[in-house]
Amino acid sequence: MRKKELELLRRKLMEKKEDIKKIVRENNREEKDFLSTDVGDIADVASDSVERELLFELNDNEKRILGNVEDALQKIESGAYGVCEKCGKEIEIERLKAMPFAKFCIKCKSQMEPHRK
Numbered sequence: 001m002r003k004k005e006l007e008l009l010r011r012k013l014m015e016k017k018e019d020i021k022k023i024v025r026e027n028n029r030e031e032k033d034f035l036s037t038d039v040g041d042i043a044d045v046a047s048d049s050v051e052r053e054l055l056f057e058l059n060d061n062e063k064r065i066l067g068n069v070e071d072a073l074q075k076i077e078s079g080a081y082g083v084c085e086k087c088g089k090e091i092e093i094e095r096l097k098a099m100p101f102a103k104f105c106i107k108c109k110s111q112m113e114p115h116r117k
């Protein structure tokens with residue numbers, strides 16, 4: 001994979017991660033506004049607590065995606081990104097562009113999830 005493509009995909013993954021974290025932050029804010037109107041410095045609440053609460057706030061699908069995004073980012077760091085976990089071949093670049101946290105190539109994925117018709 002070209003470096004430029006890898007960088008593009010890395011950026012997409014970071015954006016996805018931020019999107020998911022934003023969901024949590026918004027959920028938290030609504031809750032805090034509702035529960036405590038007279039507590040100051042809500043904005044100063046450590047982002048650490050957001051990280052810790054993250055897994056409790058997310059639904060299963062979001063947790064799964066976040067996990068996959070984290071995995072993909074780690075693989076980029078270690079140079080193992082873009083390789084199918086099943087057959088070991090490179091995952092199609094078009095597939096990665098559409099779904100940068102994909103773990104399997106189209107062929108393996110379609111074998112795992114037979115089309116229901």
Ligand SMILES: [Zn+2]
Nearest residue numbers: 084087105108
């Ligand atoms: Zn494969």
